[in-house]
Amino acid sequence: MKAFTVHTGIVAPMDRANVDTDMIIPKQFLKSIKRSGFGPNLFDELRYLDEGQPDADNSGRPLNPDFVLNQPRYAGASVLIARENFGCGSSREHAPWALEDFGFRVVIAPSYADIFYNNCFKNGLLPIVLSEAVVDGLFKAVSGSEGYALTIDLEKQLILTPDDQDIPFEVDAFRKYCLLNGFDDIGLTLQDADDIRQYEAARRESSPWLFNAG
Amino acid sequence: MAGKTLYDKLWQQHVVKERDDGTALIYIDRQLLHEVTSPQAFEGLRIAGRKPWRLDANLATPDHNVPTTAVERESGVDGIVDPVSKIQVVTLDSNCDEFGITEFKMKDQRQGIVHVVGPEQGATLPGMTVVCGDSHTATHGAFAALAHGIGTSEVEHVLATQCLIQRKMKNLLIKVDGELGKGITGKDVVLHVIGIIGTAGGNGCAMEFGGSAIRSMSMEGRMTMCNMAIEAGARVGMVAFDEITAEYVKGRPYAPTAAQWDMAMAAWKDLVSDDDAVFDKVVEIRAEDIKPQVTWGTSPEMVTTIDATVPTLDDARDSAQRAGFERAYDYMGLAAGQKITDIKLDRVFIGSCTNSRIEDLRQAADIAKGRQVASSVMQALVVPGSGLVKAQAEQEGLDKIFIEAGFEWREPGCSMCLAMNADKLGNGEHCASTSNRNFEGRQGYGGRTHLVSPAMAAAAAVAGHFVDVREF
Ligand code: SF4
Numbered sequence: 001m002k003a004f005t006v007h008t009g010i011v012a013p014m015d016r017a018n019v020d021t022d023m024i025i026p027k028q029f030l031k032s033i034k035r036s037g038f039g040p041n042l043f044d045e046l047r048y049l050d051e052g053q054p055d056a057d058n059s060g061r062p063l064n065p066d067f068v069l070n071q072p073r074y075a076g077a078s079v080l081i082a083r084e085n086f087g088c089g090s091s092r093e094h095a096p097w098a099l100e101d102f103g104f105r106v107v108i109a110p111s112y113a114d115i116f117y118n119n120c121f122k123n124g125l126l127p128i129v130l131s132e133a134v135v136d137g138l139f140k141a142v143s144g145s146e147g148y149a150l151t152i153d154l155e156k157q158l159i160l161t162p163d164d165q166d167i168p169f170e171v172d173a174f175r176k177y178c179l180l181n182g183f184d185d186i187g188l189t190l191q192d193a194d195d196i197r198q199y200e201a202a203r204r205e206s207s208p209w210l211f212n213a214g
Numbered sequence: 215m216a217g218k219t220l221y222d223k224l225w226q227q228h229v230v231k232e233r234d235d236g237t238a239l240i241y242i243d244r245q246l247l248h249e250v251t252s253p254q255a256f257e258g259l260r261i262a263g264r265k266p267w268r269l270d271a272n273l274a275t276p277d278h279n280v281p282t283t284a285v286e287r288e289s290g291v292d293g294i295v296d297p298v299s300k301i302q303v304v305t306l307d308s309n310c311d312e313f314g315i316t317e318f319k320m321k322d323q324r325q326g327i328v329h330v331v332g333p334e335q336g337a338t339l340p341g342m343t344v345v346c347g348d349s350h351t352a353t354h355g356a357f358a359a360l361a362h363g364i365g366t367s368e369v370e371h372v373l374a375t376q377c378l379i380q381r382k383m384k385n386l387l388i389k390v391d392g393e394l395g396k397g398i399t400g401k402d403v404v405l406h407v408i409g410i411i412g413t414a415g416g417n418g419c420a421m422e423f424g425g426s427a428i429r430s431m432s433m434e435g436r437m438t439m440c441n442m443a444i445e446a447g448a449r450v451g452m453v454a455f456d457e458i459t460a461e462y463v464k465g466r467p468y469a470p471t472a473a474q475w476d477m478a479m480a481a482w483k484d485l486v487s488d489d490d491a492v493f494d495k496v497v498e499i500r501a502e503d504i505k506p507q508v509t510w511g512t513s514p515e516m517v518t519t520i521d522a523t524v525p526t527l528d529d530a531r532d533s534a535q536r537a538g539f540e541r542a543y544d545y546m547g548l549a550a551g552q553k554i555t556d557i558k559l560d561r562v563f564i565g566s567c568t569n570s571r572i573e574d575l576r577q578a579a580d581i582a583k584g585r586q587v588a589s590s591v592m593q594a595l596v597v598p599g600s601g602l603v604k605a606q607a608e609q610e611g612l613d614k615i616f617i618e619a620g621f622e623w624r625e626p627g628c629s630m631c632l633a634m635n636a637d638k639l640g641n642g643e644h645c646a647s648t649s650n651r652n653f654e655g656r657q658g659y660g661g662r663t664h665l666v667s668p669a670m671a672a673a674a675a676v677a678g679h680f681v682d683v684r685e686f
Contacts, residue, residue, distance in 0.1 A: 016537065016538075016541075017534040017535075017537070017538060018413060018414075018513055018538065020653050022651075022653045022654070022655060022656055023653070023654065023655075026655055027632050027633065027634055027656075028634070030250050030278075030634070031250075031279070031296075031298040031299055031301070031302055031634070032298075033253035033254065033257070033301060033302060033305050034254070035254045035257075035366075045654065045655050045659070051659045054298050055298060083534060084414065084534065085413065085414040085417070085447070088413060088414070088447070089349070089651065089653060090348070090349050090363075091251065091347060091348055091349040091351075091363035091364060091365055092250075092251065092365075093251070093254075093347075093365035093366040093367060096365075111414065111417060113414075113417065113447065114417060114418060114447075114449050115349060115362075115363055115364070115365060115449060118364075118365065118368070119365035119367065119368075122365065122367035122368070123367070172235065172236075172237070172381070173235040174233065174235045174237050174379070184262075185371065185379060186262070186264070186370065186371050186374045186375060189239065189371065189374075189375045189377055189379065190374070190375060192230070192231055192239060192377075193375075195230050195231045195239070196230055196239070196241070196267075196375065196376060196377055199230040199241055200241070200268075200376070203241065206481075207341070207477075207478070207481065208474060208477075209339070209469075209470030209474045209475075209477070209478045210243050210339065210341075210342065211270065212468060212470065212474075213270050213316070213468070
């Protein structure tokens with residue numbers, strides 16, 4: 001996993017609530033058995049005017065000019081601001097894979113669906129929760145100034161705005177540690193292998209029916 | 215000291231180790247695998263040179279991509295026309311073979327939708343932690359189990375370590391007291407709940423369904439309700455253990471027998487929330503208030519009753535929802551104030567992990583019996599949740615009832631629930647569907663989904679538009 005320390009990037013606004021994972025990456029693209037290559041189909045149904053197909057060339061497809069990521073002013077954006085309950089719906093990790101593959105490193109929203117939030121951290125994508133009022137302020141700032149960029153400092157847990165404001169944010173200590181170091185948490189869990197074995201042995205003793213094969 | 219909730223108990227029983235930062239290592243008793251969210255997890259194991267921690271904790275079956283016509287199914291994997299779908303199913307087969315994981319392959323009668331297969335096999339048992347790379351894993355909580363969906367990285371984590379790193383959620387109780395009216399099912403109850411608390415109402419919570427209406431509900435009804443807990447934002451839905459649970463579990467292939475059964479029963483009796491347990495939030499609902507539900511919009515919370523009209527902008531709770539309503543009118547091709555019974559259907563889908571179990575099919579067949587699908591309905595599909603549900607239904611003659619009424623009787627799989635195989639809606643088509651998500655494009659590009667119970671879907675197929683099953 002890519003480590004995340006400090007990141008500066010152009011902000012793109014996704015101004016609707018309850019953006020679900022089908023919207024982030026429609027299901028026909030879930031057929032891939034890879035983790036990468038989902039970027040061109042991020043927000044496929046909003047971004048293009050025709051229906052996308054997996055494994056197809058997207059370069060000649062008609063773009064929806066109204067869609068935010070198609071507007072030149074947001075080219076190269078790597079920070080996404082969004083409204084409440086972002087990432088709701090399915091558990092597909094393809095959603096953060098697609099955001100990451102497109103180039104996003106940070107999402108900022110007032111709330112997220114739990115599974116999506118969790119999946120982001122596993123893929124070097126930082127989901128930040130800020131109050132509705134602060135997020136609303138960011139939406140206004142972004143629409144008011146072209147090339148609006150933010151700097152996100154994970155170590156300090158601060159967002160720096162172009163007008164030198166510091167916006168603090170919360171992040172779980174363990175997730176922060178993994179993200180800062182780019183650690184794979186399987187390796188970390190396996191350091192507790194003895195505890196797992198001990199627990200398992202006791203469970204086999206007390207609840208043997210859980211270990212039956214069909 | 216206050217008593218414990220069912221969730222508190224399940225959590226506590228599975229803690230391997232608590233960490234200083236408030237997270238805990240939780241032991242996982244059962245992992246269910248399917249072809250869509252597992253390939254990258256197996257690939258991860260291979261790259262890191264790791265082996266599954268405990269083979270017998272895993273059970274796999276392909277479901278999302280499998281075709282559902284008998285002709286295509288005849289030749290197993292080779293019958294999958296779409297090459298990309300085929301690769302996923304072949305990859306699951308070869309991964310399970312390589313690592314030694316039990317899989318019910320396409321030609322196996324036990325194949326089906328993971329959330330139907332787990333309980334049906336007794337592979338989901340009370341007191342277990344159950345995970346799967348699919349958000350509707352909440353279904354299994356109907357057995358007083360702690361069950362939730364996970365992402366692919368976590369699938370890999372569970373394969374490699376038999377554990378997950380979790381943070382304890384809040385306790386939410388949905389208490390449904392009283393007696394459900396005639397024709398009202400678990401589906402109507404859960405849609406009613408989502409209409410009240412919204413799609414984010416359960417975020418961060420483990421949601422227990424309790425109250426007298428739930429106590430007298432069948433396991434199928436409870437599974438339907440827990441299945442849709444995720445549509446209310448809760449990763450976990452749960453129902454306490456009782457005689458109905460035990461009755462369902464008994465005699466299933468993976469269920470304990472003889473002395474182990476008695477041991478298990480003694481342990482399972484405690485899988486209830488204590489009388490003095492404290493919940494962070496309680497929502498009380500009167501069973502008598504619940505009418506047949508129909509979703510009109512593009513989110514499960516955009517739901518109303520069969521005798522109502524499409525809500526107007528004045529009914530929205532805030533500006534965000536108002537904007538959502540406007541988009542939904544447009545996408546769904548509906549006008550505010552339009553009667554629900556005036557919505558005409560192009561297709562009908564009875565199936566999915568929400569409503570494809572035997573009781574669901576019986577309820578739909580009851581309505582379909584001796585009637586005909588309206589000529590204006592292009593297609594009405596019945597897709598059983600597993601090969602065993604299909605066999606049971608055929609033994610009861612339900613297949614004949616459906617076929618005579620003009621429904622198509624299909625092979626088990628996810629089918630038109632998410633349209634990853636050939637079963638999908640055309641642009642602009644309205645569908646009465648027993649599935650769980652009415653998101654834009656979910657059942658096909660431009661498709662318009664209305665979520666309903668199996669009986670309501672069957673009645674809509676016959677009438678060609680929505681009708682009240684209570685008067686049908
Ligand atoms: S039936 Fe639908 S919701 Fe259920 S697992 Fe399959 S695709 Fe997902």
